[in-house]
Amino acid sequence: MEYTFFANGHENVTSKHKSTFEITTDKNLTLKGDCIIGLNSAITLKDLPEELRKDIQTDNKEITMILKTENATDTIKGEGSSKLTLNHPTDMVCRKSDFTCNRTLMIRCDKAAKDLNKELINDLKNNNTLKITIKTS
Known part of the structure; x- marks a missing residue:
């Protein structure tokens, strides 16, 4: 299964968080949001196709x-979990840890915000569009 959607960058993208990164429907970003890399997404966790949701809600x-x-x-690898509810109305969080909540898209990721390609982050700081593709196998 493969699904693609888009978000926007923002001048306040810092990409400094050590354990997560986030894509949100929010339109504004303060410097405190150091995990947020994509804003103004038209897609929320609730909007993901049912087949993809089932894959994401499968352990390991x-x-x-x-x-x-x-x-x-940049490419990030992570895992799904049967504990994921995928029902947050605005946020999608990818985590290095195995913590789950209604904002979590995937766990045990191999990268957090601070690990992402610096050229990608520079593009996002210049308000460039972010293309996000989620794949399961």
Whole structure:
């Protein structure tokens, strides 16, 4: 299963968080939001296709997220969990830990905000569009 959607960058993207990164429907970002990399997403966890949701809600299911901007790409590997509710109305959080809540998209990720491609983050700071692709196998 593969699903693609888009979000926007923002001048306040700092990408400094050590354990998570987030995509949100929010339109504004303060410097405190150091995990947020994509804003103004038209898609929430609730909007993901049912087949993808079922895959994500499967324990130990491999999930790949590909982030792409005009000048850079990064790939993040993580896992699904039967504990994921996928029902938060605004936020999608990818976590290095195995913590789950209604904001969590995937756990045990191999990257957090601070680990993402710096060229990708620079594009996002310049308000470039972020293409997000989620794949399960």
